[in-house]
Amino acid sequence: MEAPPWCATLDGVRGRTLVVDAMLAGALAFIGVLGTWGAGQRPSGFKAVDGVAIGLAVVAALSLSVRRLWPLVTLTVVTLATSTYLALGYPYGPILLSFLVAVYTVARHLPLRRAAIASGAALLVLLVHLLIWSGPGLIGLIPGSAWVVVPFAVGTTMKLNRENADRARAELARKYADEERLRVAQEVHDVVGHGLSAINMQAEVALHLAERKPEQAQAALVAISRTSREALDELRVTLRLVRSAGEARAPLPGLARLDDLVQRMSETGVRVHLEVTGEKRALPTAIDLAVYRVVQESLTNVLRHAGTAPAVVRLGFEPEVVTVEVADAGTERPARFEEGHGLAGMRERVTALGGSVTAGPVAGGGFRVLARLPLT
Incomplete structure (x- = not known):
């Protein structure tokens, strides 16, 4: 039976990978707390960092603990948390690292068409803050797009390399x-x-x-x-x-x-x-x-x-x-x-x-x- 469109198949998802993902999520959560607090020390122009900002960074990071089990769910949570963070006017910070990892995971573990649609939708939601704050304006599309295009390209390349290696092994067998x-x-x-x-x-x-x-x-x-x-x-x-x-x-x-x-x-x-x-x-x-x-x-x-x-x-x-x-x-x-x-x-x-x-x-x-x- 085909897996639901909002999650990956459970094949190959083992306890070890879940532990690794949990450790990654914990590390990014720790970096998110310290980094977000440090980003609040920047010059004025952004909203002061508070508990909401840190909470959003932690939520985005911890959702990565199930990134290979539910890639689309993880991308949705991270995208909403990151977009809310930016829309509220908080300074750019480590929360974008969680977004990068979520886009990479979707490109790496889902079919290309589904991953491209999900990543494109995430990019549109992420750029909403450009319409709310005058800030960089349309020029901000370029760096904003890079946070999707680069991890998507890396994830797709890794997936294609893995599929080619699997086909080579199958042919050899x-x-x-x-x-x-x-x-x-x-x-x-x-x-x-x-x-x-x-x-x-x-x-x-x-x-x-x-x-x-x-x-x-x-x-x-x-x-x-x-x-x-x-x-x-x-x-x-x-x-x-x-x-x-x-x-x-x-x-x-x-x-x-x-x-x-x-x-x-x-x-x-x-x-x-x-x-x-x-x-x-x-x-x-x-x-x-x-x-x-x-x-x-x-x-x-x-x-x-x-x-x-x-x-x-x-x-x-x-x-x-x-x-x-x-x-x-x-x-x-x-x-x-x-x-x-x-x-x-x-x-x-x-x-x-x-x-x-x-x-x-x-x-x-x-x-x-x-x-x-x-x-x-």
């Missing part, structure tokens, strides 16, 4: 959320895509051997059961990373589970040969996961496009770079091919870590993926 959704989508794609491809291949083997070699068909069904269970477990870990923050997390897959991945592929009929060059060592978590996902997605593509063609996985550990190469000896593919979601996600994952990926058909048949990831 939206960007981070989109990046996180993309990361989760890539993880789910890698897990589900690999699992379903392996299950599909094993299911075809089981159907083909069901009547002629039931014992081999049963082995394929056992492999389907194990592959689906492992894929579900890994999917649960990935989803748990999204739901939990700061909780104990199950370890993500990495090179420690590469032998299990090769074993699962072998059960589908794809012979995978693993070669390691250089001194094998522990990798940073993000790189370890990226290397595993590159191998997983590449072998999944072997299942999808090369059938049971043999594949080789080469890991190279260099001082500052780790390389991953996956090549198969499948049928020859066109030199120009369309990059799917798997390869695109793999490229984004590796590029985000400062690495590079090259992928394409090999002369004479087969397909090759080569990824290089820096360790620094």
Whole structure:
């Protein structure tokens, strides 16, 4: 429900801000008493300061204690008190500081159109004293207007800066959320895509051997059961990373589970040969996961496009770079091919870590993926 036009919304008005405003009001009230009394010591031409003058200065100052809770009410009270003070002929004094703060608050916390109308009305009421006292006459419009124009401009500028900062933060949060959704989508794609491809291949083997070699068909069904269970477990870990923050997390897959991945592929009929060059060592978590996902997605593509063609996985550990190469000896593919979601996600994952990926058909048949990831 929209807030009434005479007050601001209560959102963001907390006890701390009310305490700060109360302290400001108290300080201005103290300054108002001393300053107004001191202003009465000026040369003649103004009405002598008395209890009414001091009372009006105190009322204007204390009304600022709720300035962010009820900006328009505060501006109305301060304007009436200040205009009455000036209309009675008292000397200019600290009461104008309260008026300045009230105009700033309206410009800072209310919509621009409403704040402009309220400030314009306050200016007209404030200048009434120029019609009562001959004093400065129309020349007094200039300094009188400044007490509205300056705080209004400052308040509006502060509000626009705050809104721009809020929009920038919201845009940044939206960007981070989109990046996180993309990361989760890539993880789910890698897990589900690999699992379903392996299950599909094993299911075809089981159907083909069901009547002629039931014992081999049963082995394929056992492999389907194990592959689906492992894929579900890994999917649960990935989803748990999204739901939990700061909780104990199950370890993500990495090179420690590469032998299990090769074993699962072998059960589908794809012979995978693993070669390691250089001194094998522990990798940073993000790189370890990226290397595993590159191998997983590449072998999944072997299942999808090369059938049971043999594949080789080469890991190279260099001082500052780790390389991953996956090549198969499948049928020859066109030199120009369309990059799917798997390869695109793999490229984004590796590029985000400062690495590079090259992928394409090999002369004479087969397909090759080569990824290089820096360790620094």
